[in-house]
Amino acid sequence: MLKAAQIFSNYMVLQRRKNISVFGTGEDGRTVTVTLNGVSASAVVKDGKWQTELSPMEAGGEYEMVITDGTDTITFYHVMIGEVWFCGGQSNMEFEIQNAKDGKELLNTLNANCPVRFYYTPKVGTEEDAEKQGANTCWNTASPENSKYWSAVGLHFALKLSKELGVTVGLIGCNWGGSSASNWVDRETLENDKTISSYIEEYDEKTKGKTYEQMVEEYHQYEKENAEWNEKYSKLCAEKPGTSWEQAAEVLGPNTWPGPVGAINPFRPTNMFHNMVMRVCPYTIQGFLYYQGESDDHKPDSYYRLFTSLISLWREKWGDDELPFILVQLPAFKYAKDPDYRHWSKIRSAQMKAYRTVKNTGIAVITDCGEFDNIHPLDKKPVGERLCLQAEKLVYGMDVKAFGPMFRSYIIKDGGIEVSLDYAENGLTPKGEAKQCFEIAGADGEFTEAEYKIDENDSSKIFVYSDKVNEPKYVRYNWFNYMESFLVNETGIPLAPFSTFDK
Incomplete structure (x- = not known):
């Protein structure tokens, strides 16, 4: 049966002025033809997959996209052509606008005429879950209800960019709180570099001798226990508002997140690359926005190699070794109970070194946007807008002041x-x-x-x-x-x- 990849849906945004990659699955030997805005392209299904490219188009819409193999036909409606950016990273990129500073007020101003649309890649631990959950995903237009789960950083970026360019901006959210950069690369990347191979070596050591069935059973048991712990934590917080994670652990016992290392734990090395990034690749994008580094502070001396390897891998998979990559340098932060280990300084240094040494990159410096004892600063507007300034300077050639000293x-x-x-x-x-x-x-x-x-x-x-x-x-x-x-x-x-x- 003819299918388009899950990221294609009604209300999607396609990248202007670039070849538009369209891909999916079908019956071997059939010719699949894609038509959009009077332009067509075809491909033959091989090994169950097909991929073709439409010629570049200017911004505009709304359009219909028709995909047919002569037997089955798929039609997508309300398609826009504009700018598409991939929003990767961990919790501060994922951080929802409904929880951000002034987020609820902003949500109340949004409606379907807002020139920003959003697609969220399902957070999954296995290929099976990716297939299952992805079947229910789609691009969303803006509204107080639709947009409350959107990335606050991404939304602020897109609102500024769409205003400056006068086009619709599409955001692909592909992020997960607490994730290491090692979750977002493949095994070969880790194995072939001794500087960062410890990530995969430690995983292999902890799973040595365990069967797949045993690892599945262990993780399901953890999920059950973790759900019970979180339920007790919610009740405790209702009784004593403001109860910290550490205080709850003293009462309830430690929370064992992210669970036992194993074959279906989503936080295992490489999982998010295979089951999230590669679910949307090679959807045509303008570039990457990336906010991550907090979860690799235990190995700060190797972060430069890990991070630059990620940039190289993602660009390789999209088939463009100059695809713009704009990163967020970590803000000021430490927990009140901890001494200042200064390991975030090393992560920031690695991020700056990556900006200086890897071509076609940008950096949003936000050290002043942190909060003491809060790893999730609430004010995401300056972060999104500084990312936008970097994009305006790097990608769109605009005469803007994008840099601090x-x-x-x-x-x-x-x-x-x-x-x-x-x-x-x-x-x-x-x-x-x-x-x-x-x-x-x-x-x-x-x-x-x-x-x-x-x-x-x-x-x-x-x-x-x-x-x-x-x-x-x-x-x-x-x-x-x-x-x-x-x-x-x-x-x-x-x-x-x-x-x-x-x-």
């Missing part, structure tokens, strides 16, 4: 270190509480708090010094998990954290 270089002079910045020529101003943000170290790498002076004649230069370090060698800025003091330029975007100490 960024480290460029340094020289050691006059008993201190002079730091030179990009995007700071029009002045720097402090934002947030006045706390020390610069540190300096000698050859021993032992950092201490430092004073700083912004050059009166050239605000792109900052002189950093300390009476405690007579022969400075290294300097770093906001090298913390959580910080409250920032230097910003005229955009209001903060100076991105940096360190010249790479050990």
Whole structure:
């Protein structure tokens, strides 16, 4: 029987000005023809699959798409051609607009005339679940009810972009809270690189000697116990509002999320790549938006390799090694009960290094958008809008100020270190509480708090010094998990954290 891939549905948005990939399944040997807006393309079904490409079109709609193999015919209605962006990552990309700051007010302004549409890739642990759940998915138009589950970051991005470009923007949500980047790549990517192979080696070690049936039984038992724990937690919160996860664990016993490692645990390495990303690939997109890194803070030294491998793999699967990839650098955060481990500093550094070394990438710096003791900051508007500025600059060639200050270089002079910045020529101003943000170290790498002076004649230069370090060698800025003091330029975007100490 002729089928289109699950991502094709009524109200879908297709990418303008690119070949439009259309694909699905059918009976071997049959010729499948796709027609849209007077343009047709055909393909022969082979090994149960077919794929064809329609010629590029300008933005417009609404249209009908007709797919036929001469026996069966599928028709999709209310199709728009505009801009399509893939929203990947973990919980802060997934974070729903209904729970965001001012989200309910924004929802009340949305209706079907809003030029933003959304498709959410089902969160699944197996191919069977992907088939089952995906059958019930579709593109949604905006409304107070439809949109409340949409990515807040994605929606704010799309609202700004659609206004700037005057076209419909389609978002593909493909994200899962708590996921590691290792969930979003294939086994070959992990196995073939010793820097990141520990992710798959640890999985193999923990599942060694277990049968598939045993792993399934273990996970189903966990699901039952976890449901019971969550029910008790809900009752506890009703009785004592504000009960934290840690406090609940003291009363109810520990919560064992994400469950036993095994063949159907959705948080196993590679699962989300195979059963989510590849469910929508190669749907034609303009680029990727990616907000992730929190769940890899236990292995920050290998994150650059893992992250850049993900970018390379996704681009390979979409058949475009220059497909735009715009990332979110992690915000300020730490739990109140924890010391500042500074491991998020290493993740941010890896993210900045990826931006600097991987072509056709952008970066949204949002260190000032974090919240103390809350890993899910509520205000997602600046995140989405800074992503949009990056897209406007990188992809659409618009003359916008998309960057806050960024480290460029340094020289050691006059008993201190002079730091030179990009995007700071029009002045720097402090934002947030006045706390020390610069540190300096000698050859021993032992950092201490430092004073700083912004050059009166050239605000792109900052002189950093300390009476405690007579022969400075290294300097770093906001090298913390959580910080409250920032230097910003005229955009209001903060100076991105940096360190010249790479050990």
